Amino acid sequence: ASTNQEPLSKKKRTLPGNPDPEAEVIALSPKTLLATNRFICEICNKGFQRDQNLQLHRRGHNLPWKLKQRTNNEVVRKKVYVCPETTCVHHHPSRALGDLTGIKKHFCRKHGEKKWKCEKCSKRYAVQSDWKAHSKICGTREYRCDCGNLFSRYAHN
Numbered sequence: 001a002s003t004n005q006e007p008l009s010k011k012k013r014t015l016p017g018n019p020d021p022e023a024e025v026i027a028l029s030p031k032t033l034l035a036t037n038r039f040i041c042e043i044c045n046k047g048f049q050r051d052q053n054l055q056l057h058r059r060g061h062n063l064p065w066k067l068k069q070r071t072n073n074e075v076v077r078k079k080v081y082v083c084p085e086t087t088c089v090h091h092h093p094s095r096a097l098g099d100l101t102g103i104k105k106h107f108c109r110k111h112g113e114k115k116w117k118c119e120k121c122s123k124r125y126a127v128q129s130d131w132k133a134h135s136k137i138c139g140t141r142e143y144r145c146d147c148g149n150l151f152s153r154y155a156h157n
Helices: 030-034 051-060 100-111 128-137
Strands: 024-027 079-082
Touching (some): 030 100, 079 100
16 A cells, blocks of 8 residues: 655754744845945945945955954854845745845845846846846747737647
8 A cells, every 4th residue: 555645854944024023033124135236445436236245345454354254163153034024925934034134135126126137128127137137038039829819938748
């Protein structure tokens, strides 16, 4: 007799927006989420997205610098990020996203201005990397039906 049970060794993936209940919930403002280069060098005004990168840059100016070091017994609490948009499903801590890049892209895609436009088809994007990926393949994956319509996928029945 066969059973329909999965092998015990197979681990289920955590769904996006379904965080570890022990994680630290971080709520950033839209301004902070959209900010690029928040950490500014006081000598040359060059900006960096992370403090660690600014500290490495400061060495070039012979300024005092300090990299954060973890001690062996330091417990690092996982961080999760909530969307600042109060009406969004990811605003609730139970649906927080697991990394800073993820919440930034989510916020831009769902709630941000679509300022990147494809020159070929005029489709608009809020995230530059989405626009770049689309621009590379735009117009290359088209299938024309006998009826004259264009499709992005070929479905054979």
